[in-house]
Amino acid sequence: MSTDVLNLNLRVWRQAGPNATGGFKTYRLNGVSTHMSFLEMLDVLNEQLIAQSEEPVEFDHDCREGICGMCSLMINGQAHGPDNATTTCQLHMRRFKDGDTITIEPWRAAAFPVVRDLVVDRSAFDRIIQAGGFVSINTGNAPDGNAIPVPGVKQEVAMDGAACIGCGACVAACKNASAMLFVSAKVSQLAILPQGHPERNTRVINMVAQMDKEGFGSCTNTSECEAACPAEVSVAHIARLNREYLRASIFAEA
Amino acid sequence: MNALLRILSLPVHLLAKVPGLGPFVKVLSTTVGQKILMALTGLSLCGFLVAHLGGNLKLYAGEQSFNDYAHALHSLGPLLAAAEVGLFAMFALHIGLAISTAAMNRIARQKDYAVKETKQGVFILPNGGASNWMMLTGLLILVFLATHIMDMKLKANPGVDYSAAMNTEKIVANEYHAVKAVLSTPLNAAIYMVGLVALGIHLSHGVRSALQTLGINHKRWNLLLKLGGILFAWGIAIGFMSLVVWAMSYKG
Numbered sequence: 311m312s313t314d315v316l317n318l319n320l321r322v323w324r325q326a327g328p329n330a331t332g333g334f335k336t337y338r339l340n341g342v343s344t345h346m347s348f349l350e351m352l353d354v355l356n357e358q359l360i361a362q363s364e365e366p367v368e369f370d371h372d373c374r375e376g377i378c379g380m381c382s383l384m385i386n387g388q389a390h391g392p393d394n395a396t397t398t399c400q401l402h403m404r405r406f407k408d409g410d411t412i413t414i415e416p417w418r419a420a421a422f423p424v425v426r427d428l429v430v431d432r433s434a435f436d437r438i439i440q441a442g443g444f445v446s447i448n449t450g451n452a453p454d455g456n457a458i459p460v461p462g463v464k465q466e467v468a469m470d471g472a473a474c475i476g477c478g479a480c481v482a483a484c485k486n487a488s489a490m491l492f493v494s495a496k497v498s499q500l501a502i503l504p505q506g507h508p509e510r511n512t513r514v515i516n517m518v519a520q521m522d523k524e525g526f527g528s529c530t531n532t533s534e535c536e537a538a539c540p541a542e543v544s545v546a547h548i549a550r551l552n553r554e555y556l557r558a559s560i561f562a563e564a
Numbered sequence: 565m566n567a568l569l570r571i572l573s574l575p576v577h578l579l580a581k582v583p584g585l586g587p588f589v590k591v592l593s594t595t596v597g598q599k600i601l602m603a604l605t606g607l608s609l610c611g612f613l614v615a616h617l618g619g620n621l622k623l624y625a626g627e628q629s630f631n632d633y634a635h636a637l638h639s640l641g642p643l644l645a646a647a648e649v650g651l652f653a654m655f656a657l658h659i660g661l662a663i664s665t666a667a668m669n670r671i672a673r674q675k676d677y678a679v680k681e682t683k684q685g686v687f688i689l690p691n692g693g694a695s696n697w698m699m700l701t702g703l704l705i706l707v708f709l710a711t712h713i714m715d716m717k718l719k720a721n722p723g724v725d726y727s728a729a730m731n732t733e734k735i736v737a738n739e740y741h742a743v744k745a746v747l748s749t750p751l752n753a754a755i756y757m758v759g760l761v762a763l764g765i766h767l768s769h770g771v772r773s774a775l776q777t778l779g780i781n782h783k784r785w786n787l788l789l790k791l792g793g794i795l796f797a798w799g800i801a802i803g804f805m806s807l808v809v810w811a812m813s814y815k816g
């Protein structure tokens with residue numbers, strides 16, 4: 311047999327609905343091309359299931375090029391699979407061996423309830439963003455692009471935080487299901503740029519409050535999030551969030 | 565887990581009612597605030613350890629020198645009592661927060677993965693390094709601490725022969741001999757050694773972690789801070805351990 315075809319055992323979490331009790335089901339999938347992405351492999355699995363009149367496996371995806379953050383899968387105990395700085399949709403089947411058993415689970419967090427099979431509800435992240443992850447823009451003429459000087463270094467650091475795609479892998483990988491890396495990436499990126507300064511103090515306070523309300527855990531500085539993050543967001547942002555929190559709590563005018 | 569959290573958060577609800585403390589309680593009761601409080605109490609306890617080790621190293625300077633130090637400390641009277649109350653409060657806060665945040669974190673995960681791996685590199689300690697051993701090492705420190713207070717402060721350990729410390733003319737026990745009697749009892753020496761190894765592990769993550777929680781992180785300094793934390797941790801732990809070894813091997 312050609313070496314670029316795999317025969318796999320897929321151990322997939324199946325759950326009919328939010329309140330249904332789920333469980334693993336194992337499927338045999340033969341003839342998987344190593345050139346496929348992980349999601350394409352799941353497409354093939356679903357073709358097979360449909361042909362057998364079984365319910366296809368529900369999973370989230372959108373861009374399939376690593377920018378939307380939808381493809382949230384725990385693959386063999388790794389958020390987004392075994393590769394560093396890679397989303398599930400960018401993961402290739404050549405990373406696996408013929409005969410492998412692959413365990414596929416949804417993100418596990420009280421704040422990310424399972425909707426069905428591998429799909430979780432990540433709207434907790436949206437509510438955190440709504441609580442403060444924005445800047446107020448006045449309408450009117452477009453401002454001159456270079457009217458507000460931002461030093462190059464600051465642009466770079468802000469961009470490192472802005473690289474977050476909101477996928478939730480940090481929560482999924484963290485032993486405390488803490489959302490600190492996600493929240494800190496947003497807080498930090500806007501705290502560094504002058505455009506984010508008007509809301510600087512209320513932002514961090516409100517976003518942390520919403521994060522707690524959603525039921526995410528607290529940070530034990532284990533750095534598992536940083537290792538799992540497909541956008542390579544650094545825990546240095548978490549330290550900046552902590553500084554912003556102290557600053558806003560102690561020194562802010564209001 | 566939820567009931568445990570409710571009990572632990574009782575003092576918070578009471579404190580929030582004290583006039584003037586409301587905003588303070590609010591800032592410190594978020595997850596970020598709780599970690600800041602843990603970091604501050606942890607680092608204060610580290611400060612205590614430095615002072616305590618510094619004093620205890622006087623054992624090497626001989627009986628007279630150590631007993632003078634012990635006497636000077638005890639003659640502080642109410643000041644010492646106040647410091648002890650403060651120390652107890654630090655421990656209570658630190659441990660209370662450790663348990664409440666750990667319980668919250670368990671609830672936040674809700675359901676464990678069937679398979680869980682890490683992308684972090686290899687650690688000396690299995691299971692992802694010291695940061696995943698904080699609760700266990702903390703509890704070992706607590707066991708050690710309970711034994712230690714019974715041994716030294718209350719002088720009430722039935723397994724220790726305190727006679728060498730008591731048979732002097734003075735009313736105050738001879739602290740030098742008391743320490744030696746306690747540390748040279750094999751069971752005690754073993755408990756102390758285990759507790760101190762746990763302390764070394766706990767602080768080798770704890771110090772760097774506390775600094776990160778307080779917002780101290782800069783790529784220019786990170787390596788230094790990490791190594792400094794580990795050096796501090798084992799410096800303290802080995803410093804105390806040396807006293808156990810000294811007492812075990814010291815004759816006369």
Ligand code: HEM
Nearest residue numbers: 530602603606607609610662698702703706770773774777
């Ligand atoms: C006596 C029982 C103790 C228990 C149960 C305990 C437990 C814990 C726990 C669970 C953490 C959190 C770990 C994490 O964030 O991953 C922690 C952190 C810490 N502990 Fe302890 N500990 C104890 C005693 C001590 C002592 C005696 C010291 C120092 C002398 C200490 C210093 C620290 C420091 C500096 C931190 C870091 C705080 C942070 O992560 O922000 N602990 N402790």
Ligand code: SF4
Nearest residue numbers: 474475477478480539
């Ligand atoms: S910080 Fe990284 S892991 Fe977390 S949501 Fe953003 S991109 Fe995903």
Ligand code: FES
Nearest residue numbers: 374378379381399
């Ligand atoms: S599907 Fe958009 S990042 Fe993977």
